[in-house]
Amino acid sequence: MIKKGMTRQIVLHYFIVVFLTILLVELVFLFAIRTYYYDGISNYLQSSFDNTRAPANYRDIVSSYSLDKAEVQVLDLKGNVLQNSTAFIVDKPVQTGDIPQALSGSTGRWIGKQAGTGEDVMAVTRMIKINGDKEYLVRYVTSLELVNQKLFYITMVSAGIGVIILIVVLMVSIGLANSIVKPINNIIGVSTLMAKGDFNVRIKGNYPHEIGELAATLNYMADEIVRSNQIKDDFISSISHELRTPLTGIKGWSETLVSGGFDPEETKLGMSIISKETERLIGLVEEMLDFSKLQQNQMKLVIGQVNLKEILQETMLNVWAKAEQKQIKLVLEPGDASYIVQADGNRLKQVFLNLVDNAIKFSPNESTIKLVIKELAPERVRIVVKDSGIGISTEFLEKVKDRFFQVNPNQGGTGLGLAITQQIVQLHKGEMHIESELDHGTSVMVDLPLLEKKPATPDLTKEAN
Incomplete structure (x- = not known):
């Protein structure tokens, strides 16, 4: 069973x-x-x-129609048996289904049980004429x-x-x-086993068709979970270090300043370091909060009309001091018109601040970073942030937008910047693409829906050094 x-x-x-x-x-x-x-x-x-030839008279009917293994009966038009080729006597009129068929002019056939014996038989009946006027029924009956x-x-x-x-x-x-x-x-x-937390087990065997696809999908899922757990562990380790560094600086200088005995310059330096590390700490926390909001679909956008050129100019001014430290030139190429998009200005500025900040971080001293605006299609505009920095290898190019991923964890950060950037761009119904070649620089392209295109205005800030 x-x-x-x-x-x-x-x-x-x-x-x-x-x-x-x-x-x-x-x-x-x-x-x-x-x-x-x-x-x-x-x-x-x-x-x-x-x-069979028609018999000459009534008496010759049976002999004329005799047939091996079949009984021949001669009946009148009322079904009475007049002659029989066997000794079997039929004393009642025959009323089977073949009789009415024969009377109608066709050949009648009937299959059933023989009256008296109960034997299975077949009867075939046809009407004949003797001397052109006298009509009889000739009936064959054979056993089945x-x-x-x-x-x-x-x-x-x-x-x-x-x-x-x-x-x-x-x-x-x-x-x-x-x-x-x-x-x-x-x-x-x-x-x-996977549900219990053992993600090192794998489905072994080459299964065909959908079952094989299911096994491969589960194995891939386990690989991704292991990879995500490793990334999460790396992130926790990294963020712990990132948080510890500013906290250590704040704690150290706070204790130092509390002890007293410093001149105004030293006190000013200590307070400056405390302020700088506090801002750094706030930035890390805000980055994690933004990522949490995006993951839970809780980030609210304040949508309005945004001039891309103005956003990029503000971005350049915000990072000017950081670029100046490495003598990096920031160049804006706004195109031949002012491009207006429907967006949250602050969040869009956050996108470009992150992209330009990354470009500065990974670019060599005395290099150039270009910010280019160009019309991609009648209803699409592209913003390109292009540097000549260290670039990204092909191996990591597809992973850099993943959450918690860092090409070089030793350089600091949470690994959330590009993941947050991409999701903000997607919330604006846009797309973000990255093209890079190792040791030859990186280009990050942000495509957004274009609301309006206006004639160009005088360019007051094309370069920031």
């Missing part, structure tokens, strides 16, 4: 489908065989009418016992073949079900 489960369902479904198919085929086959045999007998009896025995034998043989086919189908369906269920049971077992 097959236990409850998918195996039983598969076997049962296959078995029912094949059983119904075999039953239908056998019924059609047996009906066709029966029809073939009965029609053959009927045609043989009817051909005797066509091949031998034919029915042969049909019964054929039925038993076909039923036996059907049973054998069903047994084979049952065995094949069990094997097929096992070939499906065993991999699924294996997948369930491995999935259970």
